Amino acid sequence: MTDAAIPRFTGDASPYAGGDPYADHRTADFPFTHLVDLADRRLGAGVIAANDEFFAERENLLKPGPAVFDPEHFGHKGKIMDGWETRRRRGVSAAEPHPTPDDHDWALVRLGAPGVIRGIVLDTAHFRGNYPQAVSVEGASLPDSPSPEDLLAPDVKWTTLVPRTPVGGHAANGFAVDAEQRFTHLRINQHPDGGIARLRVYGEVAPDPAWLTALGTFDLAALENGGQVEDASDRFYSPATNTIQPGRSRKMDDGWETRRRRDRGNDWIRYRLAAQSEIRAVEIDTAYLKGNSAGWAALSVRDGEDGDWSEVLPRTRLQPDTNHRFVLDGPVRATHVRIDIFPDGGISRLRLYGSLTDEGATGLAARHRELGG
Secondary structure, three states, X not given: OOHXXXXXXXXXXXXXXXXXXXXXXXXXXXXXXXXXXXXXXXXXXXXXXXXXXXXXXHHHHHOOOOOOOOOOOEEOOEEOOXXXXXXXXXXXXXXXXXXXXXXXXXXXXXXEEEEEEEEXXXXXXXXXXXXXXXXXXXXXXXOOOOOHHHHOOOOOOOEEEEEEEEOEOOEEEEEEOOOOOOEEEEEEEEEOOOEEOEEEEEEEEOOOHXXXXXXXXXXXXXXXXXXXXXXXXXXXXXXXXHHHOOOOOOOHHHOEEOOOOOOOOOEEEEEEEEEEEEEEEEEEEOOOOOOOOOOEEEEEEEOOOOOOOEEEEEEEEOOOOOEEEEEEEEEEEEEEEEEEEEOOOEEOEEEEEEEEOHHHHHHHHHHHXXXXX
């Protein structure tokens, strides 16, 4: 992945002239957006502090979905925007009315799951003339649950992930990140001031092996524990990654649903587990999928990148809007799992309960050390 391949947007957008506010929004297909959003609120992410949020609250940065624009929405401080917006910075005197080159606003973001960051999107949607001139992003890795004061302490090591870079108004500003480290927190800087609508942080979860070992039995496929979707046959209505999000699905599009098949094939998802593990129990949930749940499902496993696939749950009838539980005949060793649904439709969640093997725990601990954990 090369940063040069990513489009850059700079300058103002035209004033809003009515109609669809996204009609002139500048964006691109970034090469990392298929990865997990480590700043997803569902994983526990939060914006824990900001130096200024005069016009619009910092928490808006992590709201799901695109920013909303209401041209008539004003409050006693001015136009209310769906994003994080600071006041206009000023210089120290009439003789020096402009902010200095070092003046900037910042927000501290706790990632929902610590991980390796591959790409960041700072979207200035609807900030057409009130966006920052430039942005920069730094990352840090701290144990436990540090406070804003802990993060701002002078001895904290911050690594530059996105150097100070000009950005555009009403645009999705994307940046590839090349830092093979594990990060827990970000510092988002806007120079000198302005507004950012949404923050997305794409990467790979890097769980704490000590925590997983202490848990013993846990969900080996869960995003927060380091599981990931490697591939899927269909992502037409919703991403396959939804199936390993925390908690139960809360509505139909919070799961995985495929388009209607008109051939004789079937749909599937392939997962990589947190590490080599022994699976003992399975949950396949079709919550909120009523007239469009999968008819049947089968589960297969593989141990290693080149291992053979072995079926551990034969083709089994699924019921709509139901959580199905299966206890396997014995522990099944695996690094990868594939669920096949027949013929199409969807599931909302897949849970694979078990524990790490000694080999899996050793490999996960080694990777953790490599990433600076």
